[in-house]
Amino acid sequence: MKKTFAILLLFLSMVMLWEDLSASNLRRKDDFMKPQAGIWFGPGMPLFELYDKVEPALGGGAFFRLNTPLTYFKVGGEVGYQKHRSQGVNAISLVPIYGNLLFLLPIKFPMNFQFKLGAGGVKVYIKPEEKEQFDPLFMAGLEVSFMAGRMVNFGLRFDYMVIYEKHISGAKYNGYFFNTGLTLYFNL
Amino acid sequence: MKKNKLLLLTLILLPLFFTSSCGDDPLITELVENRVKVLLKGTFESDDSVPAWSVSGPSVFYLDISEIRADGDKFANYRYVDSIPLNETNGFFNGQGLNYKSDDLYIDEKYDNLQLYIRKMGFDNVSPSTNTFYFNGKDVPGYDFNLKQIYLESGPDEDDTNLVFPLLAPVAGSINYDGEGEWVVEVRVVIKNNIKQYSTSDGITFWAIEDNINDVSNESSVGYIGGNLAAIAYAYKKDYTGTITVPSATDYLVAIPAEDDISEYVSGKIPPYITNQTGVLKNIPVGVPMNVFTTSLSQTNILKQTTSTHYIPVATDVILTVPEENASY
Numbered sequence: 195m196k197k198t199f200a201i202l203l204l205f206l207s208m209v210m211l212w213e214d215l216s217a218s219n220l221r222r223k224d225d226f227m228k229p230q231a232g233i234w235f236g237p238g239m240p241l242f243e244l245y246d247k248v249e250p251a252l253g254g255g256a257f258f259r260l261n262t263p264l265t266y267f268k269v270g271g272e273v274g275y276q277k278h279r280s281q282g283v284n285a286i287s288l289v290p291i292y293g294n295l296l297f298l299l300p301i302k303f304p305m306n307f308q309f310k311l312g313a314g315g316v317k318v319y320i321k322p323e324e325k326e327q328f329d330p331l332f333m334a335g336l337e338v339s340f341m342a343g344r345m346v347n348f349g350l351r352f353d354y355m356v357i358y359e360k361h362i363s364g365a366k367y368n369g370y371f372f373n374t375g376l377t378l379y380f381n382l
Numbered sequence: 383m384k385k386n387k388l389l390l391l392t393l394i395l396l397p398l399f400f401t402s403s404c405g406d407d408p409l410i411t412e413l414v415e416n417r418v419k420v421l422l423k424g425t426f427e428s429d430d431s432v433p434a435w436s437v438s439g440p441s442v443f444y445l446d447i448s449e450i451r452a453d454g455d456k457f458a459n460y461r462y463v464d465s466i467p468l469n470e471t472n473g474f475f476n477g478q479g480l481n482y483k484s485d486d487l488y489i490d491e492k493y494d495n496l497q498l499y500i501r502k503m504g505f506d507n508v509s510p511s512t513n514t515f516y517f518n519g520k521d522v523p524g525y526d527f528n529l530k531q532i533y534l535e536s537g538p539d540e541d542d543t544n545l546v547f548p549l550l551a552p553v554a555g556s557i558n559y560d561g562e563g564e565w566v567v568e569v570r571v572v573i574k575n576n577i578k579q580y581s582t583s584d585g586i587t588f589w590a591i592e593d594n595i596n597d598v599s600n601e602s603s604v605g606y607i608g609g610n611l612a613a614i615a616y617a618y619k620k621d622y623t624g625t626i627t628v629p630s631a632t633d634y635l636v637a638i639p640a641e642d643d644i645s646e647y648v649s650g651k652i653p654p655y656i657t658n659q660t661g662v663l664k665n666i667p668v669g670v671p672m673n674v675f676t677t678s679l680s681q682t683n684i685l686k687q688t689t690s691t692h693y694i695p696v697a698t699d700v701i702l703t704v705p706e707e708n709a710s711y
Contacts, residue, residue: 244410247485281456282459283455286413320409321488322487323412323413324489325407327407327409359410359411363406363408365410
């Protein structure tokens with residue numbers, strides 16, 4: 195009985211805390227609706243066929259975001275870099291440059307959830323062939339962030355990238371990567 | 383608001399701009415798939431004209447290779463562990479070759495040597511028969527002689543020159559990989575019909591590969607058994623090869639790249655192309671001048687020769703011009 199009471203009390207205090215945060219959330223959301231710019235870094239993982247050929251590696255990048263006339267949508271631009279080596283001669287370097295559309299989940303919560311869809315290009319360089327070229331890139335992602343003060347956002351991002359090569363004659367595979375990253379960006 | 387719309391439009395058009403300037407080389411496929419295949423053989427002959435095992439004694443050869451490099455490039459950084467029966471059922475001893483997993487080489491790089499990092503080599507049929515060694519996760523009956531293959535050409539060396547980690551396999555004619563088509567790199571270490579029994583000072587009698595330079599019969603006082611193995615490698619582009627036929631050849635028929643001097647092929651260095659009795663040399667690369675020889679010596683004697691006078695020239699500067707061409711002499 196004591197335990198149930200304690201849990202109930204905890205639950206009530208959480209609801210109160212929630213309400214409190216939600217109240218300040220309105221102001222915070224206004225700050226979040228400013229143009230933003232930031233950086234990220236974190237592990238990138240090659241998937242499927244590439245997983246056997248190269249190893250996961252740290253990647254990173256920079257991005258900016260602008261508001262659109264639609265309240266919960268932003269547009270962004272990103273540039274990044276990641277290089278995956280292997281125990282042998284194989285290696286692949288990527289420089290993705292793409293634009294994306296972001297959708298902010300319209301819920302009252304201290305954290306911001308944003309879904310991303312993007313397209314652009316990626317500079318691919320492979321070893322040991324020592325060839326490089328530009329390929330089409332598509333991405334989808336999720337970003338969870340919270341505001342620390344009025345200017346700073348910290349967050350986690352999960353990006354799934356597709357290097358689209360199957361349109362090329364003789365190509366059997368696309369390149370798939372999953373990037374996870376810590377991100378820091380500012381409301382400007 | 384107008385400024386925003388303009389930006390929005392730019393961002394939507396940006397991907398299209400990038401897409402339009404894309405290349406047409408399937409790079410991901412290039413990276414995933416291999417053009418270079420490595421074939422590993424334990425035979426003296428370069429093709430399947432290999433005679434059967436004539437040594438009685440051991441029945442299994444234990445082989446553990448950690449990787450193969452080409453002039454230091456880790457193009458085959460994959461381990462190979464296998465117990466190979468001493469008969470004609472396995473590609474290692476029947477001339478067909480074993481597939482060794484590999485990646486590709488650097489394009490337009492000239493490779494002159496392969497390095498085989500051999501971790502373990504051993505035969506069964508050891509005396510005392512209770513002697514075992516740890517191989518592929520378990521104890522197997524036999525003797526791992528790999529650690530004893532530390533010997534120099536001229537005699538015992540204080541520096542303990544290790545001859546098998548790596549074992550140097552010179553590439554006849556070097557690998558001139560061009561990144562096109564499918565390539566085969568063949569590596570041969572003469573093991574078949576090239577083994578003998580040694581004894582250690584501890585009273586263990588075991589089978590090992592014969593030293594192809596020095597006549598070593600027992601383990602030396604410091605624990606060496608020689609270890610001068612005969613190894614050679616060569617490369618060719620698949621479906622871009624032909625044959626050289628010498629119908630009159632009754633013994634060994636041999637071909638080497640014309641850029642090499644036959645006098646290099648002494649003291650355990652074997653020619654890249656050797657066939658026994660069939661008179662047909664296969665997989666001769668198109669466009670590479672070859673010198674052709676015959677020799678009447680046996681495998682054992684060829685390996686032991688310190689001069690190349692036993693090689694009798696048949697033809698020089700033989701060049702195949704189209705795939706599947708046959709040059710006859």
